[in-house]
Amino acid sequence: DAATGQSWPLNIGQVYTTLQRLERDELIVESGEPGDDGRRSYELSALGREAVAGWFQTPADPPGADRDELSMKVLLAVATNTVSPMVLVNEERTAAMGHLQALTAQKAQARSADLATRLHLDRTVLLADAQVRWLNLVEQRLEQFETDHPTSRPGPSETTPALTADSPTAAASKESRS
Numbered sequence: 001d002a003a004t005g006q007s008w009p010l011n012i013g014q015v016y017t018t019l020q021r022l023e024r025d026e027l028i029v030e031s032g033e034p035g036d037d038g039r040r041s042y043e044l045s046a047l048g049r050e051a052v053a054g055w056f057q058t059p060a061d062p063p064g065a066d067r068d069e070l071s072m073k074v075l076l077a078v079a080t081n082t083v084s085p086m087v088l089v090n091e092e093r094t095a096a097m098g099h100l101q102a103l104t105a106q107k108a109q110a111r112s113a114d115l116a117t118r119l120h121l122d123r124t125v126l127l128a129d130a131q132v133r134w135l136n137l138v139e140q141r142l143e144q145f146e147t148d149h150p151t152s153r154p155g156p157s158e159t160t161p162a163l164t165a166d167s168p169t170a171a172a173s174k175e176s177r178s
Helices: 012-024 046-057 069-080 085-109 115-148 168-177
Strands: 028-030 042-044
Touching: 012 028, 012 042, 042 046, 069 085, 069 115, 085 115
Parallel strands: none
Antiparallel strands: 028 042
């Protein structure tokens, strides 16, 4: 927990399952005798050290998955015209700005926290800021589209089926929100 700035809480059950799998795969070995409380200590095997070194040397996936929920909401609002994309953007931006303000306050209070916690908060604040900036860009693009195409709505084509109140997809969506 401390090494990750409490950003990834550990599930104790998962820890033991993972230790068993790592031991089975010969990535760790037991070191020393169990303590008075029955807890065992482990250390990386040579194979485990190689695996960890490989993991550190492999670049992480870039941030911003292709199919995050916010992107899908915006893209589907534009494509289906079921809700006003501009209203959606404004609501999401208001929520994102509230989240950013809360994170910024948390970061200010964590000035004396350990390095891992401060680094995690830095990343979280920057990602929240990027989300607000992206929503600002979406708004600009929507406004530009409306200026360039005053009589049409943004969307992939005229043949895109819009959800109506009586369509099965709209009914299912309404039920899932209830």
